[in-house]
Amino acid sequence: MGVRWSRMSWAEKNELWTRWRHGESLRDIGHALHRATTVVYAAVGAEGGIAPRPRRRSRLALTTTEREELSRQLARGQSLRTISRLLARAPSTVSREVVRNGGRGAYRATTADREAWRRSRSPQPCCLSARLTLRRAVARKLAPAVVTAANLGLASTHLSGRC
Secondary structure, eight states: OOOBOSOOOHHHHHHHHHHHHTTOOHHHHHHHHTBOHHHHHHHHHHTTTSOOOOOOOOTTSOOHHHHHHHHHHHHHTOOHHHHHHHHTOOHHHHHHHHHHTTOTTTOOHHHHHHHHHHHTOSSOOOHHHHOHHHHHHHHHHHHHHHHHHHHHTOOGGGTOOOO
């Protein structure tokens, strides 16, 4: 079997990091996983040589079981408020979940669960970099503050914050 260049599965990534922690070389890891050394190098380099923490769902997020129940209740024609009481969740949580994943007629629990997991990945793009109108509005509102800071001799870095 030849060397593969495609993306690694989670199982392969876990094996990569286990081997990396045990001190194996990138070449040996690549050989064991049937991957090019450059693929292994890129995977290790992207994390700075430190294994990432395992991903976990937030305790506040809907569980797979709750999504399945939500899907069943929608199929029965139950109202969102009734479903929210059944799940012991806020009506707004249930409503957002349904709207975010296709609406009442198209909601599927497995698809919704997969998409929730994908959406939770980080880092996510900064709001200001992704939305031009928001960026312009913030720039307009901050322009007087930047001018005032420049007049006072303050560095503009004092005004910067996170997205």
